[in-house]
Structure formats: structure tokens, C-alpha cells
Amino acid sequence: MNKLNGIKLRHDKGTKDCETADFPLPKSVVVPMSQHMGAPCGCIVKKGDTVKVGQKIGDTDAFMSAPIHSPVSGTVTDITDFLLANGASCEAVIIESDGEQTVCPDIAPPEITDSQSLIAAVRESGLTGLGGAGFPTHIKLNYDAVKTPVDTLIINAAECEPYITSDYREMLESPTDVIEGILMVQKYLGIPLCKLCIEDNKPEAISLMKSKTEDLKSIDVVTLRSSYPQGAEKVIVYSATGRIVAEGELPIHQGVIVMNVSTVASIYRYSRTGMPLVSRRITVAGDAVAKNAGNYFVPIGTRVSEILEYCGASDAKKVLYGGPMMGICLYDTEQPIIKNNNAILAFKEGKMPETTACIRCGKCVRTCPFNLMPVAIENAYKANDVEELKRLKVMLCMNCGCCSYACPAHRPLAEINQLAKALIPRK
């Protein structure tokens, strides 16, 4: 098995020993009705309503969606149009907290007896992938076992982006939740083998998970080389199983499901408590963070400005949702934490190095995990040559950013790949 290309990054995981603390309860939260790819929810509360923690406030009949719950107890003060950091706009519910955190009386552990009740419970929990992409979890689990049988559950604990340690802390702080979650998914979906994949820069997590799974034959702890983007879905499937998720395929077509480690632990916690996804663990780090860098349980909807203020990073010049390689820039720190944010990074310097002419060094080709040719894609994009872009398979680009990172001329190759994708008409 050949190893895929990638890059070596400085890990900067200075928060790895920071035990997760509860973030102070915000006075008010902004809960957007679109927190993941797929259909946005419709708001089911109105201005002036009182809500309790865990009460459903957004839902939809659309297939590709997960409901949204109130992270605080208090009063709905407004429902507004909201422009998200990714450029989409949706409704957002603004809730003023009463500081009581009264739990919604409907909250009760779900009854899970088979695959359908597990999937229904996961949907009700509002769970989406916690690793970054935010795919609604119940959809991933709801596959046709006859058409696409699954023999391996891959738990993604690679956490290959620099700075972020939230999945690492999940494993160290709640190893039992992780393992029980895995066993639940395996049991109800009938998946014989689980590969729990951790990068080799987290030896404590590897040894802890190994010792916890000693007696469990169905869970295999796999040590992966630390190389970015080891945690990208197709990359981790290949690294863990040698299977190639081909163009236009999902991991399910290769008999695997990939789930983030914090997501699978959340399934178990929901099954025990019935408390939906209303808060999550995030890492706060970056060179603009003057104090309190670390890991926090933050209510969904907490404004990033409050986090920055708490961590002495109010003068940051660049603030990211997620890691430095694939994270999204915030245009405004009034943006809230949403379900798929695993980190808030704040930096003093925002400018990227100046772009110069391509010298055809070929580094972009040599670093691309999928063997694409960003230099050729850039030329075809400039020439508006759609046929050539199709031949160059630009649609396979996952925007991992290795090409832009490695380019000595600092050309925005990853960005150009995304622009080039937009030129190709969808079938």
C-alpha cells in the first residue's frame, strides 16, 4: 500500500494538557437554523417564548437535516435573518438566558432497541459530525445494509489540524463514552469491526484507548502516521483499510462508515441522558490568545466575541472557525459557535505572504494527497477550459490546502481549485 502524499505541519497542540472547563454561561445566545450542510431548520418558537435547556427550537421534514435545541433556559428575544461565516444566510433565534439553566421536562433517555430506534434517537439528539464537516449523523447511520453492507466502522481521532485538541481531550476525559458509543453503533447496526484511528503524535490517547479496549476483540486501535491531512475522510479510509473511495463514491460504497470520535461518544451520552447536542467542546488557541487558552464546554450559540474576550484575544487580526488549514475566517466576531466548530483560533497576523509567479517547481503536485496537478488546474482555470478541468479531475479536490501551503510562490491554488470546480456543470 502506497502512502498518500501530504505535508508535515508544526503541531502547535499547546492546549493538549488543558482539561476541559465549563465556559461561563453567556447572557444571550444566537442559534442559527442552519448549522451543517443540508437543509436549514424551520424555527418552531416565536419571539417572547420562554425556552428551557434542550427544548427543540428548530426542525424540518427535510431528509438532510438535524433538529436544533435551545442551549440555555430563558426568553426568545428575537428571530432575525443572519449571515453565516460561510456566506449563507438563514434564520437565527436569539435567546436571553435567565441564568437558571432549567432543563426541559421532556428530556428523558431514549429507548434504543434496534437500528431504527438508534437512528431515530440520533436524529432527535440533533447530532451532526463534530469533527468539522458537520454531516448529520443519523443520515450516515441510516444506510441500506443489503445494498451497501458495512463491515468496518472507522472512528476518526486523527485530529491532524494544528492547534486543535478537542478530540484528544474527549478520549482522555471520557474514554468510556467513546468505547460505549462505538459498541452501541456496532451492536445495533451489526458492524463487526471498528478501527479507532489516532495519529502517532498522541501517544497518551493511543495507550489509554488500547488499555481500555484490551478485552474487546471488535475494536482495533490503529496508530496513524502524523501527516496532514490524515484525518480527511478518504485519506483515513485508505490509511486504515487500504480501500479507495473512488470518484463519486461515499465511504459506505467501500463498506465503511467514518465517524468522528467526539460524535460517537455523544451518541452514548445522549442514550444515557437524553440531553441533545446543546453544548460542545472547543479548543481556544492561537498566538493572539493572551490568557486562558484551552478546552471549553461552550453552549451552542455563544458569540465568539465573548470567547475572545474571556481569552484576552479581543485584538486578534484573524479569527478562525476550525484549524489553520481548512478553517473559515470570521468576518465578524458576533458569529456564534455552531455544532461543527471544534476550535476558535485567534491570530495577531492576518496577512498571507505575497503571491509571485509560478516557477513550476511541482511541489503542489508532490504534496497533493490525491495526486491532482494544481499547477495544471490553475492554467486550465485561467483559460476557462472546462474539458481540461474535467480531465484533471478537479472535482476530487477536498480543499485540504496542501498545495497552497507548499507553494513557494504562495499562489492560492486551493482557492483556485474551488473556483474551478464551480465552472464544471453539475449533472
Place this chain on the structure above:
Amino acid sequence: MKGLFVSPSPHRAADNSTAKIMLMVIIALIPAAMAGCVFFGPRAALVMSVCIVSCVVFEALCRIIMKKEQTVSDLSAIVTGLLLGMNLPASVPVYVAVIGSFVAIVIVKQLFGGIGQNFANPAIAARIVLMLSFTSYMSNNWVVPYWYSDVVDAKTGATPLAAEWLTYTENGAAYKMAPFTLGEMFFGETGGCIGETCAAALIVGGIFLIIVRVISPATPVAFIGSFALLTFLYTGSGVETLYGVLAGGLLIGAFFMATDYATTPLTAKGKIIFGIGCGVITFVIRTFGSYPEGVSFSILIMNLLTPYIDRLTRTVPFGAKKAERSGN
């Protein structure tokens, strides 16, 4: 909070730049350039300096006249000037060196759009133009090492490739003797261009560039390997093969000119094809051609084939499915 920078990911870049890469190439060339100064004297230093200064001036003027952003600071013009100087004999008149710089920078590089856009290696193209235009300066007047120290007019002699091999018979068997010993060839005490004679320094520089990952070993290995294999098969002599590898511009060409990014293929497979092509053409010209040396021509010819090699050696994307046939 306002005034935040917003840019598409990634938000981190490797600590690298075109200028840093060029600086590495300059550092790698310094041992061979110094060896040239030791063997061929102050005049070698003068020729290289003239080439570097005129290349930088031509580059700056071109960018000003073309109203394009200034690119002198990327150091590529210095690399071109240094390489060109190292590819000239120490006895060449200064004006010839300046003409060479003009050809390299203005005609070959800037008229095609500047760094990264040229189809041929500027130093190689300039050397060939000078060789055809000023043949006597470029091929007959080879300064012999160290002669500058005792005489005013430098003594000249033949290069290892042009010199006749001596033949003699002993006990009825015919022997051939090389005009230079392999030791002289390895350390560069032979006639030739300023920077091409000292094999030891060129190999050190080449290995340095491979270690700092500025060049891939694919091209030099394929170039030198294919040339050596063909020479050995043709002559059947290990000494003649080694002599051929150490002689002329093969090492400077293989490590420093056939690895130029802009004018050679992108992929590893392409680089191997390029290197083998260079090795074969060099062997053919040296063995059967009327020129004693063929390295420059081989690289120039392969430069022209680079777009085709690139097209033939595209990478196969991970998990790519074959394109559906268009039309149905």
C-alpha cells in the same frame, strides 16, 4: 469587532519562497565557481561577475520597460548570470559575456513572460547562441589551469573532450591513454568552461540541492546514468565511461541545468524521461556528432519536448474513474 482579515483557507504557508530556492541554488554553485576562480584565475571571477551584473541589469530594465512588477529580488537573474558565467571559458571577451546575458535574460526569459514562463533554459540557450556566433572564443581558446599565475597571456589548450587520446603499443597490444588523469578530471585541473571542470565541487553542490529538496535526484541520476550506460556499452571501458562522465558540461548540466523548474517536466516520471533523453542525446552527439560536447544541445532539445512529456506523464488522481467517452 471589525477590521478582521478574511481570506480563503489555508491560513498557514510553508516558510519558503522563490528567492529562498534561488539562494539555495547560488549556494550550491559557489564551490564550483570558486574552483573555477582557483584554476582559471581572476579573469574567471571577472567573467562571472560581468554575467551576473549584466543579467540583473537586463532583468531590471526589462521589467521597467514592460511596466511589470520588479522581479530582481527573486534572485533568479543572479542564478542565470552565475550559470552563464560558469558555462563560458575564462578567456571570453567581456562584450561576449554581456551579449550572452542579453540573450539569456531579454530574449529567452523576459520576452516569454519572465520567470517560470520561458521554454528553454536561459543560460543554456545563451551558451549555444554564443557557441554558434563566437565559435573561436567559445571553443578554441581554452585556458589551461594555473597558467595565469606566471604569464600575461594565458596559455591555451584542448579540453578533455576535444583532446586526442594517445595510443601506444606495448608488447604488441595497443593501449589508449586519456589526455588527463581521472584525478585531474575529478578535481577540475583541465581546460574547459569556468564552472564545469571541477567535478568534485559540482557533485557536492548537487547533493546539497538534493538534501535541501530543491531538486529531485530523478533527473541527474537518469541523465548521468543513461549516458554512462550507453558509453560503457559502446566503449566497453570503465575508464572511458568515467572519463566521459567527468568531462565537459555533463555534471553541471545534469545537476544545475536539467533540473531547472520552468523548462523541465513536473512529475517524477517526466523528470526521468527528461534525464534519459538528455543522456542519450549527449552520448549521440559526443560519440557521433561533429561537436565534441553535446550537453547543452541535449538539454535544449529536451526543453522543447517538455510540454509533451508533461502531457504524457500526468499523474493518476486517487480514486479517479476513467472519463466517460464524450458523445454518448
